[in-house]
Amino acid sequence: MRTRESAPTVPQKKTVYFSRASRSARASADRSAIVDRLKLRTSGAGSFSAPCIPSLSDHYFDKLMRIFEALDRPLQAGELAAMRATFREQLQAGFDSSPYARFVLAYRPSESRPFALDCTLSVVAPSLGEQYEDFLESTGTSEPFGAQPDAMVLQVARDQAHSGPISILDVGAGNGRNSLPLARLGAVDALEPVSTLAAALARAAEAEALPVRVLTQGILDERLEGLRDNYDLVVMSEVTPHFSRRDLNVVLPRVAGLLSPGGSLLFNAFVARSNSRPEPLAEEAAQSVWSTFFSREELTAIASSCGLSLHQDASCVDYERQHSEPGLWPPTAWYVNWANGRNLFGDTSSEPSIELRWLEYRRG
């Protein structure tokens, strides 16, 4: 009797179990059918923008594909390859036009195809002047590169001026942080392509009646006008991080040709701690963040090809810190991080692979 009573309970339980399972399977199928159906009524629009770094084109493209996927509008296999190829080409063309170029990929629901996005890809390349307008606005100070001249610039100028006034070319003079004190040691030609900075420098020099001639030109300009060919000192402070490798190969011979025999060329440059060829990503990204770097080998090769020999080589941060007046270090909030390569490598704990160095060459 007990056996009989208990026997039917087992299949009954099973029946309940299967019925719940099938209800939940049905509910889940219904849910995904509804969610799938509602994809027609979802929509998303936006834009994604980043620097045109050719080595990162696949990285950025894959990121975009994840956005499209999340919006239920993945690209179809047929269009994927073509769009990836166009994207790569546009990023390369953008970077070639300017290392500061950015792409903007804008997407919105397609009006003609229900499960697609209409995309437009554009490239914006701010000029050097526009870059500096933004920079000046972001620093919000009238002394964007610091209030004091570089200690190394003054030291080299005083060395050159030991027997009397000298002639000096300050390339990329900015608003005159170095040109104005240099003009107390000799006549200064200040080359500055950004008109806002050149105008500020001209006003400051005039106010103090200092011998500064401001030339609103860039050292890479095809036709440079008004320069001498016998400067005792050519200074380029914080300028080479703007150059490409090709630019430096033009600029060093050009400025070497403007020096008198025995004259000094003093510039600072990011120097790689290793001589091995850098990854294309590091090279491209460095230019986009004002941190182009060079190997010692290539600097030596260019310098010796134009009759320059190395006279001093020192860490900018160490030298400037040691020679700064009490309470005046650092010169700006950004200087130390930038000069230590952190604009490129960020705040990693390891030592960045590049460092800003003072290099003084003398013309034989």
Ligand SMILES: C[S@@+](CC[C@H](N)C(=O)[O-])C[C@H]1O[C@@H](n2cnc3c(N)ncnc32)[C@H](O)[C@@H]1O
């Ligand atoms: C970081 S600022 C330094 C300004 C100044 N030398 C100083 O140390 O205060 C870099 C300067 O380099 C200038 N520059 C950039 N490319 C240049 C070029 N091709 N020729 C001359 N100057 C350039 C910029 O306009 C800017 O004034």
